[in-house]
Structure formats: structure tokens, C-alpha cells
Amino acid sequence: MRVDIYDKDFNVIDLEQYNVYTTNFTLGSPSPSHERQETSGQHGTVTLGSKLGARPMSVSFHINAVDAYDFPLVRNEVFKVLNGLEFVYLVDKREPGKRWKVKVESSYEVQAVALVFAQFDIDFTSDSPFAESIGTTQDPLTFDAEVWQIGQGLLSEDDIVYTRTTDSFRIYNAGDVTIDPRFIHTPLTIEVTTAATATSATLTLTNTTTGDVWTYTGSATAGQVIQLKNVECLKGGASVALNTNFGLIKLKPGYNSFTKSSNISQISVITRFYYK
Structure with missing residues (x-):
């Protein structure tokens, strides 16, 4: 399913104009961490508190360049927009009323197949464990x-x-x-x-x-x-x-x-x- 990408000011980033398409969105579950303490003379532990950590997610991309010379230009547009220096927003089109404020989490490879095609995944992380309403x-x-x-x-x-x-x-x-x-x-x-x-x-x-x-x-x-x-x-x-x-x-x-x-x-x- 398509994922729309927006810049930090929530203006749409149109990668499709370069023949770059999103094909899947995978959202990780909430990630709880618990503070526990042992009590002298008693079995087990006591949970003092729980909180949710950052939220991982990934997006699958597909490039369909015009020719072999076009491919690196398209790839560079992806690198320019999704470099991890700025926050972006992700909106899963199956849930168009919610958005995730994220950064690219790590490096990724965009390897050409038959000179003009590529499929690759980018991992993102939301500092917030929560999606927010648009x-x-x-x-x-x-x-x-x-x-x-x-x-x-x-x-x-x-x-x-x-x-x-x-x-x-x-x-x-x-x-x-x-x-x-x-x-x-x-x-x-x-x-x-x-x-x-x-x-x-x-x-x-x-x-x-x-x-x-x-x-x-x-x-x-x-x-x-x-x-x-x-x-x-x-x-x-x-x-x-x-x-x-x-x-x-x-x-x-x-x-x-x-x-x-x-x-x-x-x-x-x-x-x-x-x-x-």
C-alpha cells in the first residue's frame, strides 16, 4: 500500500514525479520497558513503572527509471530527500487521518536491477510511540x-x-x-x-x-x-x-x-x- 511522505512542515514530497513509488508500510508494535525491583525475602519482583519506547517502522520503495542514465539521478533524489538529517512525516494511505513524525534510522542500499529497476526498504524511527491525528x-x-x-x-x-x-x-x-x-x-x-x-x-x-x-x-x-x-x-x-x-x-x-x-x-x- 502507498505511503505518502511529507517534509517537516507537512508539505507533500512527490517522489512519484521521479518514478519512485512506495509499495509497503510495516509498523512495529509498541515497545514497552519496565522498571522492576526485587523485594527482600519475597519471590519475584515488583513492577514500579512502565513506559513505551521509540516506534520502529519501514517503507518499501520501487524505482522504475527511464534508462540507465536516469537511474542514478532518480536514486540521488531519494538520497537527497531521505537522508536522516530532517524529520519527515509518513502517512499510511490505509490510515489517512494519522501521521508519524520520523527520521531515517540507518543507511540503505539502492541497487539497480537490469540497469533501471530497484526495490529497497528504508527503516524509520518515530521518537514518539504514538501516531498523531492530522x-x-x-x-x-x-x-x-x-x-x-x-x-x-x-x-x-x-x-x-x-x-x-x-x-x-x-x-x-x-x-x-x-x-x-x-x-x-x-x-x-x-x-x-x-x-x-x-x-x-x-x-x-x-x-x-x-x-x-x-x-x-x-x-x-x-x-x-x-x-x-x-x-x-x-x-x-x-x-x-x-x-x-x-x-x-x-x-x-x-x-x-x-x-x-x-x-x-x-x-x-x-x-x-x-x-x-
């Missing part, structure tokens, strides 16, 4: 948006929106991975817009599903946006973390129930979804 919460959650696919956890319910104004609401994480802003591979931005009463009371946002609470006690004006960007808290681009409880908000897979204080007029959640 779409974000700023895209319509409909297949008409052409960034989603079946199997991404999308629902047809009308209340799946990511900008909220009521004091209690739900936010839906369509992925199967908890979005935790502490981790580089699951970034999350929440924009908190203050109401007219914000100058006189503490701002509070709570995910009652996870028990996470964020509070802000600094100065604010009506309509001001405070950004919870990963582990940072920003107002006008400057850190205001010292005016918070240093709380971070996570999103478990599925629905997350929230409450906000009435001096917050609106919250917007900006993220992708992540999949094992």
Missing part, C-alpha cells in the same frame, strides 16, 4: 474535513466542540492516549479568556474526571487570554506561572468533565489526538 480540535470533526478517518474515535454527537462558555461542560479526547502537557509527545494548549469579573477573584479551571485543578490569582482585564501551553502559563507571551498553583490539566481518552469559575468567559482546547 486534524486538530480546530478542524471540524467530520469526514468532510478530509483530515479524519474511521477508527479515530470520532463521534457524531453535536456537543463535541472545543470552545466552551458554560460553567460546566465536557471535552472529548478522541484518541486512546492520555494527553498530558508534561510530555513532549502529547502537547496541549488551553486558552482561558477572562470575563469582566476577572480582576476581583481567582480564576479556576477543573477537570473533575482527572482531578486536575488550575488556578490563577494574578492581575487580569476583561477579555484577556491566558494560555496554558504545555507546562507554561502565558499572558501576553510572558510567563505568569508564579501567579498560579502550577496546576496542569490532562485529558483522558473519552469524555472529560470540566467546571470553570464564572469569571472565565470562555475556554478553548487546542490539541491533536494520539494513538498507540
Whole structure:
């Protein structure tokens, strides 16, 4: 099956114009590692924690050059694009709503057969163990948006929106991975817009599903946006973390129930979804 390749800015890399085609995509399983400890006087071990490592994958390529003189030119185009110095994105056309951010893992040989043909495999590694959705919460959650696919956890319910104004609401994480802003591979931005009463009371946002609470006690004006960007808290681009409880908000897979204080007029959640 075809694999589409994109550059680090997610612009398509068209190798087919050089008669280079992808023919197969092989994805390695999640790679767990476990921290274990022996306990004196007891059999076996105790598992203290588990995590997933980088994700291996490979893509099969086929070259069909015009003639023997064209072959090295085509081969060099492959070397130029897939050299391992820059990140690229891979999209398996069987799963067109997900992408993998990868680098070429090792050297590979492109050996001509009958002067003009070649078949070869390239190994890639994703630092993240998770695929990420091409779409974000700023895209319509409909297949008409052409960034989603079946199997991404999308629902047809009308209340799946990511900008909220009521004091209690739900936010839906369509992925199967908890979005935790502490981790580089699951970034999350929440924009908190203050109401007219914000100058006189503490701002509070709570995910009652996870028990996470964020509070802000600094100065604010009506309509001001405070950004919870990963582990940072920003107002006008400057850190205001010292005016918070240093709380971070996570999103478990599925629905997350929230409450906000009435001096917050609106919250917007900006993220992708992540999949094992």
C-alpha cells in the first residue's frame, strides 16, 4: 500500500514525479520497558513503572527509471530527500487521518536491477510511540474535513466542540492516549479568556474526571487570554506561572468533565489526538 511522505512542515514530497513509488508500510508494535525491583525475602519482583519506547517502522520503495542514465539521478533524489538529517512525516494511505513524525534510522542500499529497476526498504524511527491525528480540535470533526478517518474515535454527537462558555461542560479526547502537557509527545494548549469579573477573584479551571485543578490569582482585564501551553502559563507571551498553583490539566481518552469559575468567559482546547 502507498505511503505518502511529507517534509517537516507537512508539505507533500512527490517522489512519484521521479518514478519512485512506495509499495509497503510495516509498523512495529509498541515497545514497552519496565522498571522492576526485587523485594527482600519475597519471590519475584515488583513492577514500579512502565513506559513505551521509540516506534520502529519501514517503507518499501520501487524505482522504475527511464534508462540507465536516469537511474542514478532518480536514486540521488531519494538520497537527497531521505537522508536522516530532517524529520519527515509518513502517512499510511490505509490510515489517512494519522501521521508519524520520523527520521531515517540507518543507511540503505539502492541497487539497480537490469540497469533501471530497484526495490529497497528504508527503516524509520518515530521518537514518539504514538501516531498523531492530522486534524486538530480546530478542524471540524467530520469526514468532510478530509483530515479524519474511521477508527479515530470520532463521534457524531453535536456537543463535541472545543470552545466552551458554560460553567460546566465536557471535552472529548478522541484518541486512546492520555494527553498530558508534561510530555513532549502529547502537547496541549488551553486558552482561558477572562470575563469582566476577572480582576476581583481567582480564576479556576477543573477537570473533575482527572482531578486536575488550575488556578490563577494574578492581575487580569476583561477579555484577556491566558494560555496554558504545555507546562507554561502565558499572558501576553510572558510567563505568569508564579501567579498560579502550577496546576496542569490532562485529558483522558473519552469524555472529560470540566467546571470553570464564572469569571472565565470562555475556554478553548487546542490539541491533536494520539494513538498507540
